[in-house]
Each structure stands twice: as C-alpha cells, then as structure tokens.
Amino acid sequence: MTLIQMRYFAEVCHWQNITKAAEQLHVSQPTISVALRALEEETELQLFQREGRKLMLTSDGGRLLGKVTHILEQMRQLEEDVHAMAHHRNLIRMALPLQLGTQFLPKILGEFHHLHPELELDIIESGGISALQMIEEEKLDIALTNYETGSNPKLDYEQLSTCEICFVTYPEHPLAGRESVSCEDLAEEPLVMLDSSFLVYQEIHELYARHNKQPRVMHYSPYLHTIKNLVRHQLGSTFLARPAILPDDHLAVVSLTEPILLKSGIITKKGRPLYADDKVLIHYLQDITRKL
Known part of the structure; x- marks a missing residue:
C-alpha cells in the first residue's frame, strides 16, 4: 500500500x-x-x-x-x-485570548511587527480552554493565555503573571462603588458572560456551585466587545479578568471577597521543538510582560 x-x-x-x-x-x-x-x-x-x-x-x-x-x-x-x-518558521500560529488581547495585541501588531517584519503571525483570538486544546492538537504553535493550576501534562507552561477575575458592571449599579462583593451579594444578579470556551465561565460556575447557587445568566457570547456593550447598556453585569477592562471602557470593576486568580503564561506542546522564530516571539512576550 x-x-x-x-x-x-x-x-x-x-x-x-x-x-x-x-x-x-x-x-x-x-x-x-x-x-x-x-x-x-x-x-x-x-x-x-x-x-x-x-x-x-x-x-x-x-x-x-x-x-x-x-x-x-x-x-x-x-x-x-x-x-x-x-528553514526558519516564518509563520507562527498563535492564540491570544480576548481578555489578554486588550493589553498585548496592540504591542504585537505594532512594535513586534516593526522589530521583526520578516515574521508573519497568524493570531487567533479565542478562549483559554479552546487555545489549550488547539495547542494540544498542534493546530497552533504558541498560546499566550490564562490557565488553571491543574495543568495538562501534554503541554509546557511558562507562567508570566497572575490575573484576578472581577465582577464588572455599569457605573450606576448599586454595587459599583464596593471594594468587594460576595457570591451571596450576586446570587440574583442578572449576568451576561463569556461562553464555555473561556476559563472565567468555568471558574464562576464553580464559585456559585460552592455556595449551592446557580448564576442567573441571561446571555452567553464568545465576543468580549459584545459582553462589554451589554453591560454598558445595563442589560446585566459580568465577570472578567481584570486586564480585559481598559479605562475607556467606562465600566466599574469590583474584586470578589473570595479571590479567583488565574495564571497567565506561554503554552506550547510538550516534546514539540521550538524554532528560532518561535523563541524570538516568546522572548518578546516575556519582555513586555515584565514592563506591564
């Protein structure tokens, strides 16, 4: 044959x-x-x-x-x-989830492209769970994403930072001025949330389950801008990683009394070789993370 x-x-x-x-x-x-x-x-x-x-x-x-x-x-x-x-791997396939993309994407498309015009990046904006799956299936080379403590043994993780999941709402909301909110405070809160391809979905559902409660989710979406717009229009509140909220979003960000911290870092497939061009991008991501 x-x-x-x-x-x-x-x-x-x-x-x-x-x-x-x-x-x-x-x-x-x-x-x-x-x-x-x-x-x-x-x-x-x-x-x-x-x-x-x-x-x-x-x-x-x-x-x-x-x-x-x-x-x-x-x-x-x-x-x-x-x-x-x-040959050098001139095309690098990379996942950059939406909640981290607000900080990193402008730098990657701007400064990194200016420094390394010979490298082409194919950037997929996805949820952290989807990103890890695509790395495992070798559909991507690198992911810069949030991940859980219980790591997949088939992947290599390099932690760069941690980020906090916060309650996000519109400025006029009664809880907007609070330093922190509890699950009990939010038991009946109407929510709009990122869908199950994002780690925040899993973490928040687990938080509510620990209190024998169920989140009142009115709408799920894979799009960060959709979630923000719905919150701005006072159709619900949400939970997001703190880096996802920018000053010009004009949204209120409140910590949780039970802090949920996600690790953020660079993920690659274990045993798969890293090429020179991959390492150039990884070193750049390490450098800009230190400066943030």
Whole structure:
C-alpha cells in the first residue's frame, strides 16, 4: 500500500465521489479508480459499496480509513517538521485570548511587527480552554493565555503573571462603588458572560456551585466587545479578568471577597521543538510582560 493510494482513498472517503475527489487531487478519474481497485486487491477487502451516485464505506473500509488517516497526519507532520528544520518558521500560529488581547495585541501588531517584519503571525483570538486544546492538537504553535493550576501534562507552561477575575458592571449599579462583593451579594444578579470556551465561565460556575447557587445568566457570547456593550447598556453585569477592562471602557470593576486568580503564561506542546522564530516571539512576550 503506497502513500498515494492512501491519499486517493482518504479523499474519495471524504467526498464519497470519485469525480469530486479527482477534481480536488488534480488527477483523472481513471487514475483514482485504478488505484482503489489495486488497493482492494492488495488488502483483499471490499472497501466501498455504491448507493446511487455515492460511494459508501463498508465496515472494513471504515476501519482502514481510521488507520490511513492517522498515517497521513503523521506524514503531514513529518513534512512540516522537515521543512521547519531546513528553514526558519516564518509563520507562527498563535492564540491570544480576548481578555489578554486588550493589553498585548496592540504591542504585537505594532512594535513586534516593526522589530521583526520578516515574521508573519497568524493570531487567533479565542478562549483559554479552546487555545489549550488547539495547542494540544498542534493546530497552533504558541498560546499566550490564562490557565488553571491543574495543568495538562501534554503541554509546557511558562507562567508570566497572575490575573484576578472581577465582577464588572455599569457605573450606576448599586454595587459599583464596593471594594468587594460576595457570591451571596450576586446570587440574583442578572449576568451576561463569556461562553464555555473561556476559563472565567468555568471558574464562576464553580464559585456559585460552592455556595449551592446557580448564576442567573441571561446571555452567553464568545465576543468580549459584545459582553462589554451589554453591560454598558445595563442589560446585566459580568465577570472578567481584570486586564480585559481598559479605562475607556467606562465600566466599574469590583474584586470578589473570595479571590479567583488565574495564571497567565506561554503554552506550547510538550516534546514539540521550538524554532528560532518561535523563541524570538516568546522572548518578546516575556519582555513586555515584565514592563506591564
């Protein structure tokens, strides 16, 4: 069984159609048909059965596809690693969650780009939980994010700072002038919150659960600006990491009587090599964190 046969097989499985697979692979339909027949003869397995215009996998075909997909992913990673060893990684895929992005993104897009114009950054703004998952799945190279104390053993963590989760509301709110608020104070508070891809979601739900309460969440959103706008319009209050609130947001930030501190730092995949360009970005992030 050759890699070419595996690629043809996987593409036909994806489209369930030889014509479409041929278009995507830029080869002729007969070429794919011959390769699939040869694959079935070599494996002595019936891999497909035809249903109308579609080619449907048999149970044997499904099992083979699982193994082929794994091999093709390993080959893709090998090709990427070999290329990176021969060249600097000029494209760095990075996660920068929204709550930290308010501080870091202007510097990265401004000063860092000016200092290192040869480096291209593909920055994804996501929640911390999503960022860690994408690092583990090697869809990203680096994440600068908040994370929990219970760390994933498949990832490497370099803590840069800690940040506090706070109660955030509009200036006219009765609790806006308080130094701190408790879970009891907020038991009936209408809330708008970042969704479950963010660590703040998990931490706040755990806080309420410890007090046998449930947060009154009116709306979840993955967008920080949406949450801030809803609070400004007095449609609810929220919880955010303190760095997410800027002076021109004109929002009131109140500490919790039971402090919730998140670690913030640089996350990479354990065992995956860091290349010269990755290290340039990491050193820059370390430097600007010290200056904040």
